[in-house]
Amino acid sequence: MDIKKLQTLVVDALEDVKGQDIMLFDTVHLTSLFDRIAIVSGTSNRQTKALAASVRDKVKAAGGDVIGMEGEDTGEWVLVDLGDMIVHIMQAPIRAYYRLEEIWGDKPVKLGAAKRKSTKAGEEADAPKKTSGHLAASKKEKAAEPVIEKKAAPARKPGVTKKKADAAEAAPAKKVAAKKPAAKKADGSTAAIPSGKVVKVGVSKSAAASTKANRESKAATTAKLKAAAETPAKTVIKRLKKAAAE
Numbered sequence: 049m050d051i052k053k054l055q056t057l058v059v060d061a062l063e064d065v066k067g068q069d070i071m072l073f074d075t076v077h078l079t080s081l082f083d084r085i086a087i088v089s090g091t092s093n094r095q096t097k098a099l100a101a102s103v104r105d106k107v108k109a110a111g112g113d114v115i116g117m118e119g120e121d122t123g124e125w126v127l128v129d130l131g132d133m134i135v136h137i138m139q140a141p142i143r144a145y146y147r148l149e150e151i152w153g154d155k156p157v158k159l160g161a162a163k164r165k166s167t168k169a170g171e172e173a174d175a176p177k178k179t180s181g182h183l184a185a186s187k188k189e190k191a192a193e194p195v196i197e198k199k200a201a202p203a204r205k206p207g208v209t210k211k212k213a214d215a216a217e218a219a220p221a222k223k224v225a226a227k228k229p230a231a232k233k234a235d236g237s238t239a240a241i242p243s244g245k246v247v248k249v250g251v252s253k254s255a256a257a258s259t260k261a262n263r264e265s266k267a268a269t270t271a272k273l274k275a276a277a278e279t280p281a282k283t284v285i286k287r288l289k290k291a292a293a294e
Contacts, residue, residue, distance in 0.1 A: 049112045051083050051132050058135055059159055061106040062088050065099045067137070074155040084133040085152045089140050093123030099137045100126040 055072060062070050067088040076083050090096035097120055104114050107130055115129040125142050128135040136148060 049107075049110070049132075053110075054107070054112060054130060054133055055084050055086070055157070057106050057110055057112065058086055058103055058130070058133060061102040062086070062099055062135075062137075064106075065095065065102045067099050068140075069143075070159065071149060071153070072157040072159060073149075073152045074157050075152055078152065078154065082132055082134050084157070085148075086133065086135045087143065087148055088135070088137050089143055090123075090137055091140070093139075096123045096126050096137045096139060100128050100135075103128050103130075103135055103137075 059070060059072065067090065069087075069089045071087045073085050073087075074083070075085050088099060090099055100117060100120065104117065107114055113131055115131055117126065117128050119126040124139050126137040128137070138146075
């Protein structure tokens, strides 16, 4: 019998009699004597015996071989030998004492996966589902495309043709030059100044005359100061000459 089918039969038989903490391990890499080991707990001697009988009967009914059973007398630890698989049915204190999971529990097998792989219904469930093309729900949704909004053309004035309006839009807008304030003349009138040119404003006659007078007064004051500074020196020199002559 296939090992996958065998492990499914064993798990079903244990669940039928309310086995607790069912554990299934792959032991191919540890020993060549058997490929799987199952460990399950029973609450009493009667339940452990019932679990062992359920496994035995279900495997035999499916055409499998049951090599032997041990521990039925006491019911504390019942072992069922199925050739490729060993089933340990133990009471909770015995299981906690011997800790078989630490010896054989390197590769645990999920019970749900073990059942699915060994049954026809499980193979069909694992196979990818085919989606019918005529159903709207099975069709793939298209990716959303960006919506481009068209700008509305500006309203044309009455009497303006389409060609003139297009030409007006195509022509670049001319920049309006900033107006400069007009310069004032001597008589009070304003003179027009062309945009973009620098205009030099001449100095008035009164301002020029006052500037000239200031310069002349400064020169006269400077000359007087120089003369006053030189006069005492000459007087002292004359006095010294007279004293030497005497």
